[in-house]
Amino acid sequence: MKRIERSDKVRNGFHQAKWDEPIIFELSQKGERGIQVPHAEEEISAQIGDGISAIPSNMRRLVPPALPEISQPRVLRHFMRLSQETLGADVNIEIGQGTCTVKYSPKVNDALGRLPGMTALHPNQAEETVQGILEIIYKTDCFMREISGLDNFTFQPGSGSQGILTMASIIEKYFEERGESSQRNEIITTLYSHPSDSAAPAVKGYKIIHIPPDENGYPDFEAFKLAVSEKTAAFLVANPEDTGVYNLRVQEFTALVHKHGGLCGYDQANANGLLGVTRAKDAGFDMCFFNLHKTFSTPHGCGGPACGATGVTAALTKYLPGPLVEQHQDRFILNNSNTYDPTSVGKVRSFLGVAPVILKAYSWIMSMGAEGLYEVTKVAVLNNNYMYKKLMEIECVDAPYIKGKQRIEQVRYTLEKMTKDTGITTGDIQRRMMDFGMHYWSSHHPFHVAEPMTLEPTETPSKEDLDEYIATLTQVFKEAYENPDIIRSAPNRSVCHRVDGSGVDDPKQWCITWRSYLKKTQVN
């Protein structure tokens, strides 16, 4: 036979799995069931009766929940099909969810997380029966200390955002104890830090001040000087920010806040580009958080469960939520003194947080060591700057700020020229990239960079993968100029077609559950 020509890097033949699966309620067949549950033994029934009669009549459920009735093979098939209609990191080149650090999650760690030694642990078991998991938590704490230079970590926060809430809670308690709560009611962040750096502290009642970027994309130091005062409770900031620009004057920022009596918290969501290179403590931060589900490889799970490990200096340790895991000789213990101390935060999440996530991060770090963590960071930054250089060679792509200088973990590009030339927007490109099995992300709202595109390769794609993503983007940009209709109508090879979101803000039309949909779309 003739050799098959297959040299094109772009997957023009791609189509995502599309099963046209009904809504689960439509699969219901009266009488079918997916599982049998254990029944009480006959002796128990004989002695106790039906059990239900003991419930006061006003508390008995009279109408059974209208759950679907489906046999097990049909339940399994339904959810298997829906899983296939989801573009997880396991099946695509994860570059397009910039700022999310979606890297490879090693399978061995998931397998370890599923062992009964992990899954069958109750969080209230006696300390001596959970020495293994306490040791893992304690050692992961030590790893976080080494990476950040800070002194103690809590793993309770279930995400970066809850880590920020925890930092805001520590700030609140710190100033409450000093009698400065009413005076220090402002938190300063930057325009390119994550929205949660503004939103989570606002829950605690802080007034949020945003520092805009200067002409180079750094937080404007002149504006910052005007913002910092005796009202400043804290400065919460990412560095690099979501633009990938590293604020090289960060120490001056933290020093100024300290001079005015405020605290400094570091949003380390972008830490993947800094492991073993520079530390939070050295830049003057009093606290920080790391996303174990990002930087430390644990899978994102469609959006959790996760962990925003939050660390502080020794001086702030007394405010951390409890309990803290400590080592006493060869035993690991739970120190609950913070939990019940009203001058501390108390607790932010049930028990000790998402223990399997801590376990997976521990295992990943053990597979790396200091040298591996350094390699992770260097390769992530190499990959990012390689993509940056290649994409900047495309005429319609630009990236504001620090021309010709390196970015750290990601780059926020702008497609403003393409939009002006063709009318095609970054949102259109996003939908078209799906036709090639790839994620693509613009930016958080509101857009401060026009027609933004935020890409973060991390260390886990190969050079071939990077080249494929770049080649695909290049083809799509070309289409914008030459065949824009194919972009406007996209996606054409994803799971569904353009959604009609015209009713999503209208209470009369929105349907958040199937029962609500049936009521609102009733045919008379």
Add this chain to the structure above:
Amino acid sequence: MAINGFKNHPYIPNSVPEVQQQMLAELGLESLEDLHAEVPEALKLKANMNFPKAIPSEFELRKHVEKLLAKNDNCADNLNFLGAGCWQHYVPAICDEINSRGEFLTAYGGEMYNDFGRFQTLFEYQSMMAELLDMDVVNVPTMDWAQAAATSLRMASRITNRKEFLVPELMDLEKFLIMKNYCGPDISLTRVSYDAATGQLDVDDLQAKLSQNTAGVYFENPSYLGFIEQQGKTISDMVHAVGGLSVVGVDPSSLGVLTPPSNYGADIVCGDLQPLGMHMSYGGGQAGFIATRDEEKFVMEFPSRLFGIVPTSVAGEYGFDDIAYDRTSFGHHREHGKEYVGTQSALWGITAGVYLATMGPKGMEELGQTILQKNQYAIAEIGKIKGVRSSRLTSPGFKEFVVDFNDTRKSVAEINKELRGDNIFGGKDLSHDFPIFGQCALYCVTEIHSKQEIDCLVQAIARIVCS
């Protein structure tokens, strides 16, 4: 001292030196050290961090972690009666099968097109929970019950424009601390007393504390100590009479047999999904849900994502989208959105959906009945032990009950220590959180406990307290 990397690492394709050189050359750089040029030299580490040596082979790594986990005594090899917010139920194999699927496990924040399955599955989860709760709106899960309750209180506060909340004295102390932290500094939580014999909320005390400033009342069913709060309708009517809201926390595993809170006046319902298909995992299986009626004033106060069903450009095709996205801190208003949103516990929502679809109405009803029968049996049998009161509070309960050891000569700590000798994890010691009860423990019995295992517990306790 130089900093070293780790070449040819299996998780890092471009750690191959030749590839690195090729890529560096593209950038006009000579070595990896030339990267991070933007980080000031004064801030840079000059040597490798201090870490244990890497375990390079997957086999050895696995052995290392397995050895650590083997130091734990787990509830599969021991007989566990701990509950108190994290409960040992049977996890159908199909739940693990689906949440282990790489597509779900490793997805994150994709769009409704390429993450279509994630959107549909979570919409279905919301819809099935809505049936269980008999309410029209359910959120994409938040962190845990405590967070769901705390957010429910903040929602109620915004809806009523009031800042005072009443909560029961008999509630989980840890949950109270989480709610207090999240609701502070502006929303106050005041404790309402209880009937000493039954544990039921003291409605006279409630009446005395209700006022025009009351944003709402929060109570739970079953309560933290296991008993069923029977005055749901009365409590809801009382708080409605002063213009406040009724917020009820509920254990969803009870709702095959117990009345859903919406039927006795709850305006906002919250709770934990962990009983619906999640392993305990040392507290890692928690996920919070919040449900309301489908009214704009409620829906617009959710900080969570809410996935809705929508049409597409193709007739006959289902699509999904975020409902009222600009409510959230991901929308255009950042800190002026409702609280904050971000990564929470979506995979457990997917799993709970699989669980509910598998159980169906019959499964949920039978589950509830089995639990009730086994609890009543355990209470009856433990109550036969001299000096032990198996139900400190006389109200009927669901899957937990307070065992009173005050008339034995032993503390709960001592009894639990001895029980561990029999490979039994006794109930949670309540002496710290509820000192008024003295030496009492909260026991949990679910569908997984056989008669023989309950008998085994009873015999062990009898032997220990009599010795």
